[in-house]
Amino acid sequence: MRPRWLKVFSDLTDNWLRTALVVFSIAVGVISIGVISGAYVIISNDMSASYAANHPMNVELRLSTQFDKNLVDTIRNMRGVAQSEGRNIFAIRARVAGTTQWTSLDLVGIENFKKVQINLLKPISGQSSADKKQLLLEKKAFTTLNAPVGSTLEFELSDGTIKTLPVVGIVQDQTTGAGDFLAPPFAYISTDTLTYLGQKDGFNRLYATLSAGNNDEEQLRQMAANIKDKVEKSNLIVSRSRISKTNEHPMASTVQAILGILLALGILILFLSSSLIANTLNALLNQHLRYIGVMKLIGGRQNQIIAMYITLILAFGVIALLISVPVGGQGAYALAAFIADKLNFGLLGFRIVPLAFIIQIVIGMAVPLLAGLVPVLNGSRITVLRAISGETARESGSGPAADLRRETAWERFSTGLAHELSHRGFHIPRPLLISLRNTFRRRGRLMLTLFTLTMGGAIFIAVFNVRVTLFDYIDAIGRYFQADVTVTFDRPYRLEKVNLSGMKYPGVTQVEGWAFADAAVLFPDKTVADNLVIMAPPVDSKLVEPILTAGRWLQAGDEKAITVSESILDAFPALQPGQILRLKINGKEDDWKVVGIFKFVGQQGTIAYGTYGYISRYTNLVDQSISYRVVSSGGHDAASQQKLAEGLDKYFRDQGFHVTEARSGKSTLATASESLDILVTFLLVMAMLTASVGSMGLAGTMGMNVLERTREIGIMRSIGAVDLEIMRTVIVEGVVIGLISWFLGMLLSFPFTYLLSTIVNLAVFNSPVDVHFTWVGYLIWLAVVLVLSALASVLPARNAASLTIREVLAYE
């Protein structure tokens, strides 16, 4: 190998720490981009592909009344309909035999598992179909109940009877309940088992797929309206209808929005890592200026020097890619698998995403090249005289043969200030003065370090603020679930009866019956725009504290009036309080006035509130309800609420009530906020990555600063400075840089918090929410920069201090 390339190779291998720093700086940016872009592509493709592969329904109708096979056949024979199937879906409580903890399940009755063509089930273990008195568990239900194949589940019927079914298989259902975080876990039985569980024969849910246009929203809505009409002509009541594209998972846009945010953060990390690379390469070139001078002296031309260092940079890039491409590929799939598991969809298998692979290669080569170009060009331009005479470290004084440099404004200011202060009796200790002056000696490096650390810190702090904003928002959403327990019965009971009975339970201070109605919001052409669940508390209820964004809350005397959650704006972007929505409730169409719009967590369908007085009349359930909110004087934490729920469940059953479910307020909130937990976890991972890049920047800078000052340290020791003094000088310098960056990061975190919060909230909630700040991020980041800056300074300083004065002074 030619000596110049040997030199390049030796530059690569001589200083492992430096090589590791540069390689890691490149790799961290490439990995984050590789992971996110790979996951983005995998999820974009697999989420909808695996959803489509399971033949999802295009139209779903929920009926309040049972229907039979004839209707299913009639719908199948409609023009434009490819397939139609019926299901019988009902809620029931289940527990593993021998345990006490009840879990609410939605049991799906399927007539013939072998002939299912819509919402296919993917077998995971055991049987893929259930015969009479057998049960299949959906993956989520299997996880919740921890009931493997072979175990037995007990079901509690509304009359209190306990029935058992053996679990014969675990399946994955990617379609039923897709996009609905509030959907309970599913289990599957044959319709032959319905009567065994006290259910009527027949179906209550109709699925249909279209023969054409099943990805065209307009056509889907039109066909849904046609099918609905057909069903209603059979004197059946459609309580809810929903359309879904075949090739698009209902959560696709939300997940892609979240991945988009992560990608933006990934790009920011890449940006930070490039400034770190620039800093390290700058230092490397600075250390090599003497060699560059020698090479120019013995005949090396500028382009040869540039070629050598560009090759070195590309070698750094190649090593980084060798690490980051496999890690990025695995990470992308792991991230995609994590999201897929959370959202219950399947992946098509591990693969390297060509686009992500190419992006990583381009970034891994281009970013260090761009970051290193300026240092390399500057380094290659150095004159031989400057390089040889030791004038390279400009701050270390002028060489005897060089043009004497001028005193900088900063030097004039700092020396003038020190002079002025000492004149006035303020004596800054010399070591401290040296530290402060050293801090600003390499201003280019300082600026890059400050930039990296400041940006890293600002993002780190902002992520904590966004996290607390999200949590505060979840807490605010909790105000919609203020009751300790919601008890749901399988039939309406008179308010007075439940109230009297409930208030006798120890600790119960309030029992409040709410009315409910399922409504379809109609477009002017009568197609369904959205589905509403209208909850109707008493008008003076204290159990709902809404976050209103427009209009007002419900008042006594409001009739045909609702407040509606913001997700209605998807279908009616210009909707304002005072405007009218056409609702269809129990087959009856009417105009309802929207009096207010409130915030809520996005979920399948939209939530609305009406007044109990009017809705109970409208649904012919005056002074009755199937759902009661219970408040107790005991603890309101999750454990106390759960205990109360279990107690009330038993109590009401013992009193002869037919209880479907007693659910604690906190668990409802936890389900509603599950999606946010994923986002917060991702954001924290990104914060850690930015923190690690920023920390490496500081560690690298301090390491380089101290290394370059080895000779100076030797001189200080030769004139009497003890090791402690030297260490203190260096540590103070690191801490000063850390503190400046923390202060700047703190300032920058405010706009970052607003920006990130707005983007995240727009993606998740479709509207911005109030931003909240927490001191946690600020304090953690302060601790991180202080500890890191001290550590990053101490290690190289200790190395320098351990050399003998002769060794240090001879240091080149």
Place this chain on the structure above:
Amino acid sequence: MISTPNSVSSNIPSLPIVELRDVVKIYKSDAGEFTALRGINAQIFPCEFLGVIGKSGAGKSTFLNMITGVDTLTQGDVLVRTEGKEVSIHQLSENDLASWRGRNLGVVFQSFQLLPMLTLLQNVILPIDLCGKYSPRASRARAMELLDLVEIADHANKLPAYISGGQQQRVAIARALANDPPILVADEPTGSLDSVTADHIFDVFEHLVERGKTIIMVTHDTGLQPRFSRHLLIADGEIVIPPDSTGAVSAPAAQAR
């Protein structure tokens, strides 16, 4: 092998190989101007072993820097005649100058300036590699020959850190000769060596002069004067020794006479 000029003569040839004409170098700083060289005129002829002697700060290193072109001059001209061409080196761009220097001028420093990450052999091959004057195979043979010339071939595969200062200076000389330049410039090459080692380095230089090289060496040690074929004394940026019998130098002192 070391090439020898066809017409080496003990007498002064007609044209100097290096010629300084009214060279002035002024450094500027906040403290004001400092004149390092004050209108230097000098001629150096092929196969001379010229000593430039002066105290610290006299301007001798600046004098050398004007010849190597590593520093710019304020006024005047430096002409070098090699390869049958006359080059005004300060007219060359930094890039062209590097290339020209690689072929025509070997430089030896007091602090050796070897690249610590390369072996002695690779250090010597490096200028050849950069200038491309020999093929890779021939360059290795040539480098070994040069290391042999300076009696350090046994250590060819060692790194500079593992040999003594005197040995490093020999390697620096071998490296300076790598592209077979006619001129060798040495700045205090024996400054950091003990007297015995310094003596050996002088032996090498004398041997090279015998083989046709022109050597210009800067030193502050007046005791070395007898070892040069001719010497100049510099003080305060001026040549203070009158021209010797060859009449090769014209300096203010001589002009005044």
